[in-house]
Amino acid sequence: MTRIGGVVLCGGRSSRMGRPKAWLPVGDEVMLQRVVRVLRTVLSPVVVVAATGQDVPELPADVIVTRDEIEGKGPLGGLSAGLAVLGDRADAVYVSACDVPFLTAEFVARMASFLTADVDIVVPDVGGYKHPLAAIYRTTVAGEVAMLLAADRLRPVFLFDAVRTRVVTASELGDAVSLRNVNTPEEYAVVLAEIPTED
Numbered sequence: 001m002t003r004i005g006g007v008v009l010c011g012g013r014s015s016r017m018g019r020p021k022a023w024l025p026v027g028d029e030v031m032l033q034r035v036v037r038v039l040r041t042v043l044s045p046v047v048v049v050a051a052t053g054q055d056v057p058e059l060p061a062d063v064i065v066t067r068d069e070i071e072g073k074g075p076l077g078g079l080s081a082g083l084a085v086l087g088d089r090a091d092a093v094y095v096s097a098c099d100v101p102f103l104t105a106e107f108v109a110r111m112a113s114f115l116t117a118d119v120d121i122v123v124p125d126v127g128g129y130k131h132p133l134a135a136i137y138r139t140t141v142a143g144e145v146a147m148l149l150a151a152d153r154l155r156p157v158f159l160f161d162a163v164r165t166r167v168v169t170a171s172e173l174g175d176a177v178s179l180r181n182v183n184t185p186e187e188y189a190v191v192l193a194e195i196p197t198e199d
Contacts, residue, residue: 004112005090006043007082008035009075009133010098011051011068016183021099022050023057024188026195030057031182032098042105042112043094047085049078074154075132076145083142090139097133099182101191107178111136111168120163126170126179132156134179 010022010032017024022032029037032048036059039046047064050056056065068081079095086093092115094108114122115136123135144162148154170176182188 002112002115003089003091004043004115004136005086005093006036006039006046006108007079007086007093007095008032008039008046008048008098009068009078009082009095010056011049011054011078012097017185017188020054021182023055024099024182026101026191031101032057033059034101035096035098035103036060036063038103038105039094039096039108042108045086045089047082047093048098049081070149073149075156076149076154076159079137080142080145080149083137083139083145086139088139092136092138094136095133097181100134100178100180101182101195102180103178104175107134107173107175110173114166114168114172116166118164119166121160121165122168123160123165124168124170124173124176124179126173126176130157130160130167131179132160133181 014021024031026034036046049066049068052067064085066081066085068078070077111122120138120141124131141163148158182191
């Protein structure tokens with residue numbers, strides 16, 4: 001059976017939001033806690049990749065927090081940091097952003113169902129855009145990731161082109177609401193209206 005862990009990237013600058021997205025309240029928890037809670041129901045272990053010196057909300061004791069020591073390398077840098085921590089404890093990882101308040105365990109399990117023996121990466125393509133932060137990566141891609149980082153080729157598509165990648169279409173996914181992220185205060189306000197905070 002394939003062992004799938006989770007990697008949550010939360011080291012972005014949140015420049016459009018104006019404050020750290022990991023700490024945005026959603027219901028009775030903050031955004032990062034919400035994403036981690038969902039992933040822990042279907043994946044183990046779960047690793048949170050934060051920037052150097054970044055404050056992280058309180059998380060369950062079994063969640064590993066690591067630091068992406070090299071700034072500005074984007075998702076590939078975060079993926080590399082997460083894979084380095086997991087070592088041989090997982091065969092693959094589901095990589096998530098920290099700002100996806102509608103993420104469901106069912107979506108993650110659906111993505112995992114497309115990971116076959118002849119595939120290195122499973123990535124959804126919705127709206128003409130591949131979503132690298134809602135994808136599954138075999139841990140064996142770590143070497144290719146390292147080479148791309150060394151060459152400063154940071155676009156995830158370079159990795160998709162280099163290894164055996166299974167693209168999952170919107171029709172195959174069914175419900176793609178789990179891909180919806182939050183980048184601006186206006187988008188966050190809409191989320192709060194749809195997921196009311198508790199009194």
